[in-house]
Amino acid sequence: MDALGYLLAGFQTALTAKNLLLCFQGCLWGTAVGVLPGLGPMAGMALLLPITFTLDPVGGVIMLAGIFYGAMYGGSTTSILLRIPGEAASIVTCIDGHEMARNGRGGAALTIAAVGSFVGGTLSVAGLMLFAPYLADVMLAVGPAAEAVMMAVALLIVTAVSTSPPVKTFTMICAGLLVGSVGLDSLTAKPRFMFGNLALADGVSFVALAIGLFGLSELLMNLRDGVTERPRTPGLRELVPTAQEARESVGPTLRGSAIGFVFGVIPGVSHIVSTFVSYAIEKKLSRTPERFGKGAVAGLAGPETANNATTGSAMIPLLVLGIPAIPSTAILLSALQNHGIQPGPLLLTEHPEVFWGLIASMYVGNAILVVLNLPLVGLFVRLLRTPMAYLAPIVILICAIGVYSVNGSGFDLAVLFVAGWVGYLLRRFDYDIAPALLAIVLGDRLEAGFRRALTISGGDYAIFFKGPAVRIFLGILVAVIVAKLWAARRVGRPPAP
Numbered sequence: 484m485d486a487l488g489y490l491l492a493g494f495q496t497a498l499t500a501k502n503l504l505l506c507f508q509g510c511l512w513g514t515a516v517g518v519l520p521g522l523g524p525m526a527g528m529a530l531l532l533p534i535t536f537t538l539d540p541v542g543g544v545i546m547l548a549g550i551f552y553g554a555m556y557g558g559s560t561t562s563i564l565l566r567i568p569g570e571a572a573s574i575v576t577c578i579d580g581h582e583m584a585r586n587g588r589g590g591a592a593l594t595i596a597a598v599g600s601f602v603g604g605t606l607s608v609a610g611l612m613l614f615a616p617y618l619a620d621v622m623l624a625v626g627p628a629a630e631a632v633m634m635a636v637a638l639l640i641v642t643a644v645s646t647s648p649p650v651k652t653f654t655m656i657c658a659g660l661l662v663g664s665v666g667l668d669s670l671t672a673k674p675r676f677m678f679g680n681l682a683l684a685d686g687v688s689f690v691a692l693a694i695g696l697f698g699l700s701e702l703l704m705n706l707r708d709g710v711t712e713r714p715r716t717p718g719l720r721e722l723v724p725t726a727q728e729a730r731e732s733v734g735p736t737l738r739g740s741a742i743g744f745v746f747g748v749i750p751g752v753s754h755i756v757s758t759f760v761s762y763a764i765e766k767k768l769s770r771t772p773e774r775f776g777k778g779a780v781a782g783l784a785g786p787e788t789a790n791n792a793t794t795g796s797a798m799i800p801l802l803v804l805g806i807p808a809i810p811s812t813a814i815l816l817s818a819l820q821n822h823g824i825q826p827g828p829l830l831l832t833e834h835p836e837v838f839w840g841l842i843a844s845m846y847v848g849n850a851i852l853v854v855l856n857l858p859l860v861g862l863f864v865r866l867l868r869t870p871m872a873y874l875a876p877i878v879i880l881i882c883a884i885g886v887y888s889v890n891g892s893g894f895d896l897a898v899l900f901v902a903g904w905v906g907y908l909l910r911r912f913d914y915d916i917a918p919a920l921l922a923i924v925l926g927d928r929l930e931a932g933f934r935r936a937l938t939i940s941g942g943d944y945a946i947f948f949k950g951p952a953v954r955i956f957l958g959i960l961v962a963v964i965v966a967k968l969w970a971a972r973r974v975g976r977p978p979a980p
């Protein structure tokens with residue numbers, strides 16, 4: 484039976500009444516989890532993991548997958564309306580999505596994000612179906628040295644995204660790497676910058692930092708500026724993007740789908756880096772780069788599509804190699820193993836109903852999410868009508884609940900409020916916060932890959948220049964540097980160190 488025949492069999496499995504209901508429940512819960520700041524897909528999946536033990540393997544994995552990509556959809560809502568990233572991958576969405584909302588285009592921004600998410604998710608699932616066996620071989624070539632170089636390239640790319648000067652961007656990246664090193668050393672278990680506080684053993688909570696630096700700092704900025712605007716509730720026609728907005732979103736949506744699919748295959752990178760890369764590329768390709776950061780449609784459509792496109796390709800290392808590329812897919816791995824199913828090369832032959840049922844359910848789930856989310860756009864936009872005096876306590880309460888629900892830690896709440904004040908001060912002095920958050924996310928993987936590569940080579944640094952994967956990423960690194968030098972020369976000034 485060819486791939487199309489297997490897919491049709493998968494639809495027969497996914498479209499049964501029971502599995503269709505489980506898919507809907509997963510999408511609904513995932514959307515709610517994505518909207519609530521701090522939870523994210525992994526926490527949402529973990530909360531319902533015990534329920535899957537009472538289901539059959541196909542039904543359990545369909546529900547968890549629905550939560551996974553449902554949270555990717557929902558995370559854009561608070562990013563656009565309140566500039567609070569619902570989860571880490573929605574950080575870039577805050578930049579131009581929230582500016583569109585402030586310019587009275589909140590409804591159009593949510594619609595563009597929903598449609599882009601649908602397109603990216605659907606195309607990535609098609610890629611998963613067609614290329615999974617072939618891309619597995621490519622993944623095996625990404626060793627520790629290539630991973631370390633890849634992380635370094637990602638941190639350099641963020642300089643093209645940042646709206647602050649290069650020196651300030653570099654400062655924020657260094658600060659992020661420093662904060663990311665707090666906690667027990669991953670190889671030696673020695674404490675680093677913990678100062679005797681056991682609450683820092685696992686490092687500083689990224690959720691608390693992200694919500695504090697972005698969400699609370701935005702709230703403080705609005706309170707300082709005395710924001711009292713109460714935009715009117717848009718009618719049905721205003722929820723539909725204009726013809727110009729639609730045209731501007733087509734190219735970024737297609738490019739974001741390709742970028743998200745490629746990065747989703749690479750273990751450890753996935754959603755967060757793909758959104759930054761998409762934003763950087765759209766800004767470079769744009770004829771009006773000065774609009775980015777002020778409500779550019781491409782700055783929203785590209786990253787949001789890339790974010791959701793990774794959901795399909797992130798399944799490739801899980802299903803084909805049995806390796807969870809990101810923490811969220813580790814929950815899926817746990818669910819399958821609890822049913823006695825081990826993902827890997829034999830999954831397609833031993834349990835084809837699981838593999839193809841999951842793929843078919845992802846097509847169905849993406850359609851469900853569009854039907855579920857678009858009618859709620861008007862309800863979400865109504866949040867903007869809430870006066871700041873009433874909205875501020877609600878936002879603070881939601882942020883605190885989201886942060887506390889992750890680890891049940893009072894220390895994380897302290898981190899949340901300190902990060903809010905620090906983010907406010909940084910924004911007052913025109914520092915871009917996004918590079919610091921990206922450095923925190925990638926710092927531990929950069930360090931781990933660097934140290935593992937040197938352990939394998941016996942301390943020989945030449946390992947960072949060997950192998951096809953390393954050379955590809957080094958080539959990208961050189962290309963980025965040349966592009967920065969060329970751009971600096973065009974504006975008639977030397978590049979900042």
